[in-house]
Amino acid sequence: MDKVGALAPDFELPDQHGTPMKLSGFRGRNVVLVFYPAAFTGVCHSELHALREFSTDAQILTVSVDSMFTQRAWADQEGYTFPLLSDFWPHGQVSQQYGVFDDMKGLAKRGTFIIDGGGVIRWSVVNPIGIARDVADYAKALADMS
Template sequence: MSQPAPAAAASSTAVPAVGVPAPDFELVNQFGEPVRLSELRGRAVVLVFFPFAFSGICTGELCEIRDNLALFEDADAAVLGVSVDSKFAQRAYAEREGYTFDLLADFWPHGAVAEQYGVFDQESGMARRGTFIIDADGIVRYVVVNPRGQARDFAEYRAALAGLTGN
């Protein structure tokens, strides 16, 4: 299911492959609270990198997650949205759109976590649309990176989560 998009200005780090441990990180959420990936072990994590808060495609994608949050909760999966925006922009964005899941600020060092996951676009200074579904043991089980301007297919989340839970 992995389909990394080629991009000349993409991150110099490779996108983690399915079956490898997810790179650990700690970022602050929209409330300034630290969130460390490894502290979420024991449940699945859906890591959703998006270019910028308040942008059209990103808002549509995150609203689809918001409107279908029960799908993630039923799979005991935490949703973490990540962009290079500051925690202040993330908070305003979450409040405006009614997001109840964490939005993480990969603000400084700018794009460091997106770089770890191979989705940082050096030329534009933003994260590409990458999704990583990580199982309860911290292993990457699903990866998709979409080209600029192309929204992710929500049905793929449903299928990947069903694969984790056996439903």
């Protein structure tokens, strides 16, 4: 589902500490919104480690259907300081809004959406669950927005 050029669906989800975070609360800043299937898994581990090292002024928000408690344990173990948002209940509702929910597996596909300060999706990529994304593509997309 191509959403480039559309207003990003707003949402509110708890982060790994239980703090509610609303996408529209980041208006005025670019946002890199990264959906991933599950914490503590190999490909997700490598992708979030790359995000941890990613240098950007954009706000990074990651989302999976894991519970807030799972997100917290993983963030603490791996040293992730960006928000890990829980799309746990209603199960996958935000992932569905972005067209990245896999109904058969009950998980999010690997979708990334770069949203500008006005809330418009400027770039996106959606990969199957087993195929990693490249953070360098995010950097290029953000640079192209400048």
